[in-house]
Amino acid sequence: MSLRLDWSNEQEKIEIPADWIAKLEQLLQLAGEAEGLHDGEVTLTFVDNEQIHRLNKEYRGIDLPTDVLSFAMLDDGTEELDIIFEVEHEDELDPISGMLGDIIISVDKAVQQSEEYGHSLEREIGFLFVHGFLHLIGYDHQDEQSEKEMFAKQEAVLQKAGLTR
Template sequence: MPKVKVMVKNNQAKVRVPVGIRLLIRRCCQAVLVSEHFKQDAEVSVSFVSDEEIRRLNRIYRKKDRVTDVLSFPLGQNGHYDINKETGCALLGDVVISLETAMKQARMYGHSLEREIGFLTVHSMLHLLGYDHETSPLEERQMREKEEEVLGALGISREATFTQTEGLDS
């Protein structure tokens, strides 16, 4: 089974990162690699940012001047990735999550913050591996099915409970 090294950074100060979120992100990244039969060890960077920062990034890189929940910056192309010479890991890319928006969406959809961040992480990992739901309805459906399959395997249902008052994990 491939190993995944996940660097999680909290680059915002408005919202506390709940205990357990870092482990959740690592579990989600690993589960996607297993589900996709990714054979090599990999590295991923995940950063929490403010709504203001994700809007700035969205404007610069996607030409969309609005807040979004998550952005993915894949480093690979057509299944080929640069290799970190020190670790031998494939460099998959960067995931940027607005914790403010994730919290709002969890409330709006009536599920836990754990489920929302799990979903955003799985969604972005699939993008880092080359999936693009904006190219065709078929690929969008396939991506949604894979997301639910991975989240289900992890036991992260829409009804999962997770509290924000458990502490700080930053």
């Protein structure tokens, strides 16, 4: 088994080029390698602001669109997830499918943020994807220290993949 990406495009603003998907697959491998995670499946869905707004309101109680949402399959019912590599028995993760979870990216927000930050849309989508992946495996940014750690990990993966600012 290896890390696999399954994706769909449910928005019409932009077409997702094949080379972007190849880059996202590379980012998944690099991020997994950095975390010592080599098996599992991630589902990625591209949506518009309206769709992500609805999901954000329904699942997080926040009545606004956001850039990325992550839904981990490894949620143990507690508020915080344990980081995957700290799990003692790998077969406890998801023995049926190996599914790590779902990442949903708002293309509308990605376009807006790439313009605000002055970098390519491909880099912004890559950033959001790696950010979502790290959430799937238990990272969060609720305080300054965890935010610095998570953002440093994201930047290292993006740099390795050549997605610089």
